[in-house]
Amino acid sequence: GQSLEQPSEVTAVEGAIVQINCTYQTSGFYGLSWYQQHDGGAPTFLSYNGLDGLEETGRFSSFLSRSDSYGYLLLQELQMKDSASYFCAVLNQGGKLIFGQGTELSVKP
Amino acid sequence: SAVISQKPSRDICQRGTSLTIQCQVDSQVTMMFWYRQQPGQSLTLIATANQGSEATYESGFVIDKFPISRPNLTFSTLTVSNMSPEDSSIYLCSVVSWQGEEGNTEAFFGQGTRLTVV
Numbered sequence A: 001g002q003s004l005e006q007p008s009e010v011t012a013v014e015g016a017i018v019q020i021n022c023t024y025q026t027s028g029f030y031g032l033s034w035y036q037q038h039d040g041g042a043p044t045f046l047s048y049n050g051l052d053g054l055e056e057t058g059r060f061s062s063f064l065s066r067s068d069s070y071g072y073l074l075l076q077e078l079q080m081k082d083s084a085s086y087f088c089a090v091l092n093q094g095g096k097l098i099f100g101q102g103t104e105l106s107v108k109p
Numbered sequence B: 001s002a003v004i005s006q007k008p009s010r011d012i013c014q015r016g017t018s019l020t021i022q023c024q025v026d027s028q029v030t031m032m033f034w035y036r037q038q039p040g041q042s043l044t045l046i047a048t049a050n051q052g053s054e055a056t057y058e059s060g061f062v063i064d065k066f067p068i069s070r071p072n073l074t075f076s077t078l079t080v081s082n083m084s085p086e087d088s089s090i091y092l093c094s095v096v097s098w099q100g101e102e103g104n105t106e107a108f109f110g111q112g113t114r115l116t117v118v
Helices: none
Strands: A003-005 A009-013 A018-025 A031-037 A044-049 A053-057 A060-065 A070-075 A084-091 A097-099 A103-108 B004-007 B010-013 B019-025 B031-037 B043-050 B068-072 B075-080 B089-098 B105-109 B113-117
Touching: A003 A084, A009 A018, A018 A084, A018 A103, A031 A060, A031 B105, A044 A053, A044 A060, A044 A070, A044 B105, A070 A084, A097 B043, B004 B089, B019 B089, B019 B113, B031 B075, B043 B068, B043 B075, B075 B089
Parallel strands: A009 A103, B010 B113
Antiparallel strands: A003 A018, A018 A070, A031 A044, A031 A084, A053 A060, A060 A070, A084 A097, A084 A103, B004 B019, B019 B075, B031 B043, B031 B089, B068 B075, B089 B105, B089 B113
């Protein structure tokens, strides 16, 4: 079977740094992705890790360790607009994306 | 990148009826994916729509309930048949831009169809 685990919710203050962890169990693993979804909107792509290590895109970074079946999304200099749901997703055989349950991030003033 | 037009954006339907959701992509893609997202929940893959062959359904989803068409490389439809209130959900279509095992891979989504069955 396939499963992904991530915290259900995280709260942080503006300007802070937050890390959202994701562990996975899957077969045919190609890579780990992260998506952001605001209420009422479609998921939007944040990052993809096909190889071990850190990928940085502006305020967002993502990390993957294949040997540990673990990854995380790091959000720096948090802003109110970062309040949203964040999903990790495993890219599987056939180009399928299997999503975690999502982490609701609340950014407080 | 890919731009996906999905319609309808929302609908309220009577139980026992069917609704067909359409997705049009601005480029040719081999596979299109259909997801369901219940309020406050994650995205669950329903099926993979392949051009020229039958759709591939995930565990728990069957063709009789969710028939899919894929007449060409830019278009697909998902029908939710014989609806019940449990089918109330957001339905999303998606395509994936694949750049090889070491390249970037990004999924693009339609804006979703918010379905309410009464």
